[in-house]
Structure formats: structure tokens, C-alpha cells
Amino acid sequence: MMELGKLAGGKKALVIDQKDNVAVALTDLNSGDKCLVVEDSGKQFEITVTEQIPFGHKFALNNMKKSEPVFKYGEEIGVLKEAISKGGWIHSHNMSCDRGMK
Secondary structure, three states: OOOHHHHOOOOEEEEOOOOOOEEEEOOOEOOOOEEEEEEOOOOEEEEEOOOOEOOOOEEEOOOEOOOOEEEEOOEEEEEEOOOEOOOOEEOOOOEEOOOOOO
């Protein structure tokens, strides 16, 4: 059986904390790319991204609803302005954060 990393064509992403519902792209990703996601526990799985995601940006690990909190580093970093499909790009265009604004 072929390794997941080979199936993903070397495209990788990282889940920083077990509470996170996003992964961080460790390379530029294009729509349709299969990406190997590595969790901090060492668990690995593959996700197909649904749009272009630049290096260092986030994508959804599961389908997410509008107003759902986004967790990265084990902390809530914002809420979604719209529903996002698994593998979709999450950034300032579809996430808001008022943390530090109060």
C-alpha cells in the first residue's frame, strides 16, 4: 500500500493543537490538491482542498457553519462569516475577529 504522503504529492499541512478545526498549509495548495494533514499527536490523514490556499493560510478540516468559531493554537481566533466546506480556505475574507477590539 502506498504511503499517504506519496498520495498527497508532498503537499502537507499541520494541525497545531488537538482543539483546532483548521489546518495550516505548509506549501501553496491549488484547488483539487490532496494534502497530507499531520496532527500534533502524530496522526495523519488526507484532505482534498477545494480552492487555492497560500502557504501559511488555514483551511477547514470539516464542513463548518456560518458563525461557527475557528480554533487555531487551541484558541478561538474568530468566527465564520459564511459556511465553509471541508478543505475550504479560511482567512479574513470569510472570518471575523473582534478579539482585542473590546
